[in-house]
Amino acid sequence: MAVFGNTLSGRAKPAETRHVDWFPYALMAPGLVLVLFATLYPVLFAVNYSLFKTQIFQQQEFVGFENYSRLLSDPRFVENAINSFIFVFAGVGLTWLFGLSLALFLRSQTWGNAVLKSIILIPWVTNQVVLALMWKWLLSGDFSPLGHILQRLDFPPFNPLISLTQALPTLTIINAWRAAGFALLLMLAGLAAIPGELDEAAAVDGASRFQQIRYIIVPLLRPISMVCMVTLTISFFNIVVLPLDLTGGGPLHSTELISIRLYREGFQNYNIALASTVTVFLVVLDLILAWIYFKLIRSRAFD
Amino acid sequence: MFAYAGAAAERMALASWRRPARLLAMMVVGFIILTPFLWSLSTSLKEPADVLAMPPTFIPSPFTLENYIGVLRSGFGRYLLNSTVVALSSVAVVLLVAVHAGYAVARYEFLGKTAMLFLILSGMAMGELSTVLPLYFFGNQLGILDTYLILVIANSAFISPLAIWFLQGYFRAIPVQLDEAAMLDGATRLGALYRIVLPSAKPGLITVSLIAFVNSWNEVILALVLTSSSTMRTAPVGLHFFLTDYGVQWGSLTAAGILSTLPVLVLFLLLQRHFVRGLTAGATTGL
Numbered sequence: 090m091a092v093f094g095n096t097l098s099g100r101a102k103p104a105e106t107r108h109v110d111w112f113p114y115a116l117m118a119p120g121l122v123l124v125l126f127a128t129l130y131p132v133l134f135a136v137n138y139s140l141f142k143t144q145i146f147q148q149q150e151f152v153g154f155e156n157y158s159r160l161l162s163d164p165r166f167v168e169n170a171i172n173s174f175i176f177v178f179a180g181v182g183l184t185w186l187f188g189l190s191l192a193l194f195l196r197s198q199t200w201g202n203a204v205l206k207s208i209i210l211i212p213w214v215t216n217q218v219v220l221a222l223m224w225k226w227l228l229s230g231d232f233s234p235l236g237h238i239l240q241r242l243d244f245p246p247f248n249p250l251i252s253l254t255q256a257l258p259t260l261t262i263i264n265a266w267r268a269a270g271f272a273l274l275l276m277l278a279g280l281a282a283i284p285g286e287l288d289e290a291a292a293v294d295g296a297s298r299f300q301q302i303r304y305i306i307v308p309l310l311r312p313i314s315m316v317c318m319v320t321l322t323i324s325f326f327n328i329v330v331l332p333l334d335l336t337g338g339g340p341l342h343s344t345e346l347i348s349i350r351l352y353r354e355g356f357q358n359y360n361i362a363l364a365s366t367v368t369v370f371l372v373v374l375d376l377i378l379a380w381i382y383f384k385l386i387r388s389r390a391f392d
Numbered sequence: 393m394f395a396y397a398g399a400a401a402e403r404m405a406l407a408s409w410r411r412p413a414r415l416l417a418m419m420v421v422g423f424i425i426l427t428p429f430l431w432s433l434s435t436s437l438k439e440p441a442d443v444l445a446m447p448p449t450f451i452p453s454p455f456t457l458e459n460y461i462g463v464l465r466s467g468f469g470r471y472l473l474n475s476t477v478v479a480l481s482s483v484a485v486v487l488l489v490a491v492h493a494g495y496a497v498a499r500y501e502f503l504g505k506t507a508m509l510f511l512i513l514s515g516m517a518m519g520e521l522s523t524v525l526p527l528y529f530f531g532n533q534l535g536i537l538d539t540y541l542i543l544v545i546a547n548s549a550f551i552s553p554l555a556i557w558f559l560q561g562y563f564r565a566i567p568v569q570l571d572e573a574a575m576l577d578g579a580t581r582l583g584a585l586y587r588i589v590l591p592s593a594k595p596g597l598i599t600v601s602l603i604a605f606v607n608s609w610n611e612v613i614l615a616l617v618l619t620s621s622s623t624m625r626t627a628p629v630g631l632h633f634f635l636t637d638y639g640v641q642w643g644s645l646t647a648a649g650i651l652s653t654l655p656v657l658v659l660f661l662l663l664q665r666h667f668v669r670g671l672t673a674g675a676t677t678g679l
Binding site for chain 2: 112201225227348372382
């Protein structure tokens with residue numbers, strides 16, 4: 090890539106003239122405008138509005154960091170943050186575990202494995218509103234097949250989505266179910282790069298299947314696992330539609346994630362200042378994760 | 393591709409009991425994944441009276457398309473049309489923009505490139521949710537809220553980071569000698585891109601189009617906030633309102649759900665290889 094840049098500009102214009110080649114900038118420009126729309130503009134907007142007292146989009150009074158201190162001392166926001174962290178970290182761990190187990194299970198390239206792999210990917214490519222609707226219907230107690238089976242077994246039909254203690258775990262598991270296919274793809278890519286002889290050598294040395302996985306495969310998959318987990322963490326922190334339509338943050342605030350709070354403050358309470366402050370919080374998280382991601386990609390450890 | 397002798401021998405030795413056990417495990421996994429889909433499909437094909445029947449039945453009898461017809465009559469057809477228009481326009485914009493930007497990143501060294509790359513990666517890390525307030529404000533200032541235009545701008549802005557990222561990786565895999573040969577033959581720099589690089593990047597372009605189509609088809613929050621009139625709703629937004637407004641008419645709800653899943657599902661089944669590459673584009677494309 091560097092070679093090409095040099096030869097090209099070298100041939101067109103001698104390097105000594107130090108003339109700036111505007112061509113790559115012109116090529117980048119339209120894309121850059123769009124990227125700025127999704128990055129710098131929202132950040133500046135949110136930081137700006139987070140420093141004011143607002144009436145819808147009217148900035149009424151500059152208040153400095155008051156919105157931040159109010160948010161951080163708000164017990165509901167603390168609850169939102171705890172919910173988010175549980176949802177994200179338990180969810181990422183679970184998704185990774187699903188992906189790894191499925192990848193080990195579906196590693197050999199047979200016809201049946203290919204079909205099952207496609208099936209596992211379906212939830213990941215399906216709209217989250219549709220997923221929420223389907224699970225709501227499946228779990229809705231009385232008339233669902235699940236409720237019926239429970240009734241047959243003499244358990245009262247129950248709906249975990251309206252239970253204070255079970256709603257968040259249920260949401261987390263459904264989300265991991267949704268993302269398992271993505272983790273599976275990455276883990277399969279990682280496994281494909283591990284030479285089979287390594288497992289065999291370990292097997293000859295008398296390692297059990299579990300030992301092979303624990304001490305050989307998992308460490309070798311570390312780089313791609315990191316990429317997988319960072320990607321999922323970003324995606325889970327920002328998820329809004331699935332929880333919004335599945336539980337709507339309830340019952341009470343037991344499944345209200347940071348993202349749901351942002352949506353509610355912005356578009357149900359029209360509290361733009363508070364919503365912007367939450368956005369800043371979320372963006373900082375995203376940027377930290379993007380930076381880690383950038384480092385991972387740059388190290389190219391998984392190539 | 394990496395089927396190796398050890399595993400094969402092991403499998404053969406244990407095949408007698410392993411194969412049925414494996415088959416059973418595969419069926420369990422498939423069942424866990426598909427149950428919500430199949431149950432909804434079954435509900436959508438039932439008559440209203442059978443939807444809440446006890447005990448629940450899995451095979452609809454009598455089988456009816458009533459729910460689908462009803463849903464399409466009540467405006468869902470328009471939502472599907474809106475989704476199609478927005479998704480296809482976003483594909484066009486994203487392709488146009490990402491081809492050029494991706495080529496610049498792949499083939500040129502320029503001042504500020506690293507900063508630009510970090511910006512692009514940050515774009516991939518930002519959720520729609522962080523961009524929706526400012527985009528609403530922007531659309532409001534320009535008076536383009538509740539139009540296709542704002543939806544296409546929003547979707548394209550949101551998808552282009554990943555598209556640029558993926559295409560730069562794809563272009564870098566195409567030998568530079570091709571461009572250089574074309575230019576020696578008198579092609580301009582843009583000519584080399586259009587006539588030589590793009591034709592050999594066709595699979596990459598298909599992948600990017602798929603990424604753009606599926607992302608904008610499945611996008612909900614931007615479309616929910618940036619539109620207000622019911623004729624501008626996209627399919628998932630329409631479904632979101634169905635879910636909140638008529639939360640108990642499961643026959644119609646599941647039919648609408650199946651309808652809005654179908655286009656993506658068909659593309660997925662037809663173009664699986666591209667799809668898989670698109671899904672892992674962010675995570676497996678290096679620098």
